[in-house]
Amino acid sequence: MLIISLLLANTSYADMSNVSGYVSMTYSSNYVDTNDHRSIRNLNWSGNLNYTFSDNTIYVDSGGYRVYEDDVGTYLTDTIIGIRNNQYYQWEETGNIGYAIQFTLPTSEFSKKDKLYTALRLSIPITNKWGNINYFFTPRVKKNFHKYKTAGDKNLTEWVASINTGIGYQWHDFTAKLSLLGGTAWSYHGTRRDWNYSGALSGIWQITPHFYTALSTSNSGVYFDAERGTVGNIDIFDLNTANYSIAVGYSF
Structure with missing residues (x-):
């Protein structure tokens, strides 16, 4: 703790302003x-640390959770x-194309059981803004690196391709967002897996410049390909399978 205090004491304000x-x-x-038996109750906590230089940001994310049902x-x-850059290429006044490259450290129990060495994911976030409305569309591809191709009877996943998209509306200190x-x-x-999807509707209230709270509801499901089986219905919101959450956070 003394070493950390000395380092912080000798760090300029300009350097600290790059940390969030x-x-x-x-x-x-x-x-x-x-x-x-269908009951689900979880308590999650997470932390994020960023260091910005030029237009790039190095980030670290981690956390944990407490399960109150089943396991x-x-x-x-x-x-x-x-590392990410959300404004690598700009068009007009508000449009941006960025990139994010991240590695996974297998600190979770599930990754350790599957003997995951690491995973590499590339994301290309595309964003735009019209007044109080903002939009994002992010194609993503991830490559897993496991010690083995299987874990028991389970065939492990090597590649994952996904798209994350959504729209948000900001009014004063309140933001409403729909994401898919x-x-x-x-x-x-x-072997390719069936398509899966999830949708979420959230409201975020910035109580102070540092404290915020959020309410959200989410749903998920699987879409079976016609050539491989029955086509499933995509129900973005189903009361029988919906999950609800409340969050509080502190940003700096």
Whole structure:
């Protein structure tokens, strides 16, 4: 602690102004009766640290969660280290195309069980803004690096391709956002998984310049390809499978 204090004391304000991040805690549940086997209740916490230089940002994300149903326990998530530039290419006044490259450190129990060495993900965020409305569209591709191609009877995933898109509206200190995520994956043996998707509707209130709270609801499902089976319905919101969450956070 003394060494850290000395380092911070000798760090210029200009350097510290390049550092930002947040810590947050989220409680999520599907609000099914706790005696029902379908009940889901989790408490998640996460942290993020950024260092910006020129137009680039180096970031670290990590966290954990507490499960209150089925496999009760406290678990860690994977740790992410990456670099991004959200304004690599600009068009007109508000349009931007960026990039993000990140590596995964297998700190979660599940990644350790699957003998994951690391994962590399490339994202291309495309954003634009019209007044108080902002839009984003982000294609992503990820390559996993496991020690083995299988873990027990499970064929491990080698490639993941996905698209994350959404729209938001900001009014004073309140932001409403609708986001959609869809994608598919391939095993090391070349077998493609069914398409999966998730949707979320959230409202974020910036209480102070540093403290915020958020309410959200989300849903997910699987879309079966016609040539491989029955075509499934895409229900973006289903009361029977929806999940609800409330979050509080501090940003700096």
